Amino acid sequence: MATTGTSAHLTAVPPQPRSPAPPPPTATLIGSVQRAVRLLETVAGHAYGAPAKQLARETGLALPTTYHLLRTLVHEGYLRRDKGLFFLGEAAERLSGSGARQKRRSKVVDTLARWRDAIGVPVYYAVYREGEIEVLCVSDTPGNPAVEEWADFRETGHAHAIGQCLLAQLDGAARRDHLSRYPVRPLTPYTVRDDHDLLRRLDRTRRMDLVTERQEYAPGTVCAAIPITVGATAASIALSLPAHQGDRLLPAAQHLQAELGRMLGSFALSISI
Incomplete structure (x- = not known):
């Protein structure tokens, strides 16, 4: 019985070039x-x-x-x-100063997060610097979100607690200068109506008074701001709540004020982040 065989045809595969070995870790230093x-x-x-x-x-x-x-x-x-x-030299000192600022900013972020979790509210940190309102840090959570900045905070200081708190810490000339650049304009039915009314309100506010506003900046939101003054720098720590939780506003602000009072000395060092 005859058998038929099959033969396999082998194709030569050219050798593949080897990948170079990775350099030792120190080779790139x-x-x-x-x-x-x-x-x-x-x-x-x-x-x-x-x-x-x-x-x-x-x-x-x-x-x-x-x-x-x-x-x-x-x-x-x-x-x-x-x-x-x-x-x-100066270049090395600038590097050192930048590192110190980063460390101070980290301290502020951590502190705001701790207050946020302890009180259950969004917490804000703002300063008045070179004629401008600057919100430097906001700490919130999905369950307690911050107020949406639907109108520029810098231009609407007359309407929110942060801005009113900062403006209350300025002298009359600085307030008028600010309003000459950012005049009062109604944002909601509850917003102060004109520059004159705002200035009267600020005159009645003592420099270190707690400031509150209810739906003046954003409908459905109430806010409170606590003034901090270190040297010539005006600053503020603030919080916000939905309007239907308005009865919590003052107790929460007083809680935040007490927390701030316990560590004001060390927190004040971070004013200039």
Whole structure:
């Protein structure tokens, strides 16, 4: 009985090029940057400055390398040289200042979130700076959302508690200057009607009085604002509630005021975030 065989045809596959091995983690580090950073850190540890030879010894760098890096860092403003000693320069101090501001902002964010959760309301932080109302931080939740900014907060300070609170902390000339740029205009049936009425209201408000408004900025919303003054800076912590919870407004604001009073000293340091 004859059998028939089948033969397999093998096709040669060309060898595939190998992917290069990934570089070791340290291969992407730039040695000169590492040395410059080490030098900056060492200079920062000497409040009264240090000479190049001492810096070379403390960093473990060769003296020629140290001189080269010092010249570069002085040229870029990260160091300055005075009578043979090296100190941190203006560029390094700006970096340090930015880090401090970020730390202060983080403290404000964390504090507002804590108050938000403790009282169950959205919490706002605002300042009056260079003639403008600036809402710097808002902390809310899906269950307790912040007021929708349907009309620019900067232009409608006459209508919301934050703006009224900040304007109440200004002198008469600063108030009139603000209103010359952002005149009163009705937003709801409850909004103050004109500049004269607003100025009379502000005159009756003592500088550190709690300020409340009911549906003047947004229908269906009531708000309260607590003044904070540190030096020449006017600031405010505020909260909002739906109008049907209006009976909670004063107790919640008083709770927030008490919380603020307990930590005003440390919170005031964060005014300028």
